[in-house]
Amino acid sequence: MELDVWLQATLVPGSEYHPESGSRTVDVQLPGRDPGEETTTLRLRPRYLVLATGLNGAPQWPTNISNLDDYSGEVVHSSRLKSAQEWHGKRAVIVGACDSAHDIAAELYQNGAAEVTMVQRSRTFVMSSQHGIPALLEGLYEEGGMDTEDADLIFTSLPINILEVMHTKIQEKIAKLDQDLLQSLENVGFKLDPYPAGMLIKYFRQGGGYYIDVGCSELIASKKIKIKQGQEVTRLTEQGLQFEDGEEIHTDVIVFTTGYRFIGETISSLISEQVAKRLGPVWGKDNQGEIPGTWRLCGQPGLWLMCGNFFQARCFSKHVATQILLQELNIYDKNWPGRVKDKVCVNRS
Known part of the structure; x- marks a missing residue:
């Protein structure tokens, strides 16, 4: 699939969201190619950050x-x-x-x-x-x-x-x-x-x-x-x-x-304590009986949480990808997880 995969990369704490551009700054440290070579820090500006570090x-x-x-x-x-x-x-x-x-x-x-x-x-x-x-x-x-x-x-x-x-x-x-x-x-x-x-x-x-x-x-x-x-x-x-x-x-x-411990501590260490404090409920049961906070809006713009086992990752990675696509198409209602403004057909291919 020609995906960029960085092994031994480290996410630098302090990722910030910029509402004016709808993007986020994410600093990533990469080790040197040769022994003794200094690490390299790259600054990325993605619109979406997906944390797949698990529930715990x-x-x-x-x-x-x-x-x-x-x-x-x-x-x-x-x-x-x-x-x-x-x-x-x-x-x-x-x-x-x-x-x-x-x-x-x-x-x-x-x-x-x-x-x-x-x-x-x-x-x-x-x-x-x-x-x-x-x-x-x-x-x-x-x-x-x-x-x-x-x-x-x-x-x-x-x-x-x-x-x-x-x-x-x-x-x-x-x-x-x-x-x-x-x-x-x-x-x-x-x-x-x-x-x-x-x-x-x-x-x-x-x-x-x-x-x-x-x-x-x-x-x-x-x-x-x-x-x-x-x-x-x-x-x-x-x-x-x-x-x-x-x-x-x-x-x-x-x-x-x-x-x-709660996933909020992971978010606090990887992103910021402020974001962790503003995080909504993750896992359990919401007012519709569904699992809140993961695989859908978690209460923080541009941030998505992937929790659960291999089965859930297989199923709900498609949901997360589709919701991100709907946001890119500007037809995603950010005030209600899972609802779109108009009917839309997304090509699964």
């Missing part, structure tokens, strides 16, 4: 835990954990109980960690991949099914409020198929979130809070992975963690799977 910002660390420096072992955020092999024969505690926590706990166990404990502070929605994925994608994304482009169009054409009604029925079916799995988790004290509309809608509304089981639930149910439930960590001790109920767990490594 920097790693989120708990703020209510004291005495972090007292601990003699290793503390790491899930985003920085490279391999579980180095913890063979060691004790590990994972703080958190959603997708990342389960994947890391299972990998630690499979790589021979002496003891693995998962700290579940609140309830978790659990769905098996065996039953849940086929039920959610049936008729759209399956072997021998329709073309992916057609499936994308059908799926994304439905308002999320309607999807929520449909998926509530689907989730009833999935919960019945997963009944034995869910009961086995409850039997060992793992607290389940019975989110009625299921995993996909929970992702649309909250961006997380679930686990799609690919094997870790069985390790928990069989007590190969221990659960510490319903208690916050209050402080770190020299040998481990102390909880609200006074219990102390000794461990060699603590992994915090506590998520990430």
Whole structure:
């Protein structure tokens, strides 16, 4: 496609929007071609800036835990954990109980960690991949099914409020198929979130809070992975963690799977704090039941946010490109996301 792609480029903070020209100044630093060569700073003046850095910002660390420096072992955020092999024969505690926590706990166990404990502070929605994925994608994304482009169009054409009604029925079916799995988790004290509309809608509304089981639930149910439930960590001790109920767990490594900060912090560091403060809501639910702030106007002229997974990037990159084209054609109503002044046909080619 002959696209300009700059690798190892750095966006210089401080991009400014100029309302008189409708453009924005963007400074980009490029490394030298040869070792020792100085970096080059280029000033661009685009009309549109698309940030495709994802929904999340920097790693989120708990703020209510004291005495972090007292601990003699290793503390790491899930985003920085490279391999579980180095913890063979060691004790590990994972703080958190959603997708990342389960994947890391299972990998630690499979790589021979002496003891693995998962700290579940609140309830978790659990769905098996065996039953849940086929039920959610049936008729759209399956072997021998329709073309992916057609499936994308059908799926994304439905308002999320309607999807929520449909998926509530689907989730009833999935919960019945997963009944034995869910009961086995409850039997060992793992607290389940019975989110009625299921995993996909929970992702649309909250961006997380679930686990799609690919094997870790069985390790928990069989007590190969221990659960510490319903208690916050209050402080770190020299040998481990102390909880609200006074219990102390000794461990060699603590992994915090506590998520990430709001995208506003990314915008603050890449563009400016002023733009981040003026940013409207991103993700969740607007007054029409749709996801606000991403793939459409975010409250800042000339700025577009691309959030979500690969599926959403595939689908909604077309939406963003079309909206930018409509602005270039001067037929986009900037006062209402998604509405145009007159009917228009955009050639998809």
